[in-house]
Amino acid sequence: MLENLKKSLEESPIVKKGDYDYFVHPVTDGIPAMHPEVLKEIVDVIKNKVDLSDIDKIVCVEAMGIHLATALSIETEIPFVVIRKREYGLLGEVPVFQKTGYSEQNLYINFLNPSEKIIIIDDVVSTGGTLIAIIKALKTIGVDIKDVIAIVEKYDGKELVEKETGIKVLTLAKLDIIDSKAVVELTIEE
Ligand SMILES: O=P(O)(O)OC[C@H]1O[C@H](OP(=O)(O)OP(=O)(O)O)[C@H](O)[C@@H]1O
Numbered sequence: 001m002l003e004n005l006k007k008s009l010e011e012s013p014i015v016k017k018g019d020y021d022y023f024v025h026p027v028t029d030g031i032p033a034m035h036p037e038v039l040k041e042i043v044d045v046i047k048n049k050v051d052l053s054d055i056d057k058i059v060c061v062e063a064m065g066i067h068l069a070t071a072l073s074i075e076t077e078i079p080f081v082v083i084r085k086r087e088y089g090l091l092g093e094v095p096v097f098q099k100t101g102y103s104e105q106n107l108y109i110n111f112l113n114p115s116e117k118i119i120i121i122d123d124v125v126s127t128g129g130t131l132i133a134i135i136k137a138l139k140t141i142g143v144d145i146k147d148v149i150a151i152v153e154k155y156d157g158k159e160l161v162e163k164e165t166g167i168k169v170l171t172l173a174k175l176d177i178i179d180s181k182a183v184v185e186l187t188i189e190e
């Protein structure tokens with residue numbers, strides 16, 4: 001069921017960001033072109049594997065969570081909010097410091113209320129820095145995090161997030177970079 005995702009991940013170009021090996025894929029970069037069947041495979045698997053019956057909001061992270069949240073929102077009729085890189089200065093805005101393997105910056109959470117039931121969706125978990133920071137901030141707001149989904153796991157980010165936050169991360173594929181090539185295995189039973 002995830003053959004298109006797997007095949008396209010295996011074809012990912014690898015570029016360097018400093019010392020960091022960075023794969024380039026439509027899910028995680030918007031280039032090369034996203035073929036709708038890849039997006040559809042992802043949404044179908046999530047709908048099958050995640051209990052979405054009682055979810056108030058889908059939460060995603062700018063930029064590369066937005067197309068995933070959009071596709072899932074259209075299919076499920078659950079609204080979504082984006083954790084933005086832009087500061088708005090709105091009442092209740094919560095800043096989050098995000099550190100990845102190649103960047104650091106602030107993210108800003110708005111319009112999430114205590115006790116809302118949410119799922120988080122992002123494109124990739126690598127060092128785990130992004131999800132750890134976001135989950136900790138969402139816990140201080142008091143939202144009820146029902147599930148966390150990252151389409152691709154890389155390095156040991158998934159395990160680190162689980163260790164640091166106590167919350168499991170559902171991934172669909174694991175990507176390793178060996179001799180500058182992407183090596184991919186699916187991580188979900190269909
Ligand atoms: O597990 P980590 O090491 O934290 O990496 C994962 C994060 O890296 C990417 O975000 P990036 O900040 O590059 O922004 P983008 O979505 O705009 O590409 C990706 O979208 C994840 O949010």
Ligand SMILES: Nc1nc2[nH]cnc2c(=O)[nH]1
Pocket residue numbers: 021022023024025028029100101124125126127154
């Ligand atoms: N596209 C892409 N996004 C990332 N986010 C964290 N690591 C990566 C990576 O290797 N590729």
